[in-house]
Amino acid sequence: MGKVPAILDGNLKLWESGAILLYLAEKYEKKPTLLEEEAIVTQWVFFANATLSPALFTEEKRKTEMPRLLAALNQVLQNKSFLVGNNLSAADIGVASYLYYAKILVPVNYNQYPAINSYLNSMEERPAFKNTLGKR
Numbered sequence: 001m002g003k004v005p006a007i008l009d010g011n012l013k014l015w016e017s018g019a020i021l022l023y024l025a026e027k028y029e030k031k032p033t034l035l036e037e038e039a040i041v042t043q044w045v046f047f048a049n050a051t052l053s054p055a056l057f058t059e060e061k062r063k064t065e066m067p068r069l070l071a072a073l074n075q076v077l078q079n080k081s082f083l084v085g086n087n088l089s090a091a092d093i094g095v096a097s098y099l100y101y102a103k104i105l106v107p108v109n110y111n112q113y114p115a116i117n118s119y120l121n122s123m124e125e126r127p128a129f130k131n132t133l134g135k136r
């Protein structure tokens with residue numbers, strides 16, 4: 001499709017960031033063991049791509065949809081370090097990446113959403129994050 005990200009893993013060519021995240025989580029056994037938790041991880045990965053991303057990157061939706069979603073996300077992240085359970089998952093990588101991209105690419109800040117701000121700050125502190133998005 002001429003888009004990034006895309007990976008080549010052995011003979012597998014895979015694109016769409018959500019599909020890549022879920023594949024890598026499965027391959028490296030980073031998926032939750034409970035089916036219900038795994039479903040919630042998938043939910044957040046789909047949310048990041050299909051709902052959050054358009055709300056952040058479409059000018060019109062930034063006025064209407066974005067505040068509604070960020071208010072709800074801020075609520076979800078109250079007193080939580082991760083979206084699902086007590087560990088980093090594909091859910092955090094999907095959601096935090098879009099939040100961060102939006103912060104650096106479009107006129108968006110999260111000052112009215114303190115839980116989102118502190119969540120994103122803690123993600124940005126992670127060495128793997130600094131090695132990838134944080135180099136931008």
Ligand SMILES: N[C@@H](CCC(=O)N[C@@H](CS)C(=O)NCC(=O)O)C(=O)O
Pocket residue numbers: 002003004005015016017018049
């Ligand atoms: N939904 C896709 C979005 C892919 C996408 O639009 N990638 C952009 C960069 S973030 C791109 O490759 N743009 C180049 C182009 O469209 O020519 C995903 O999550 O992988």
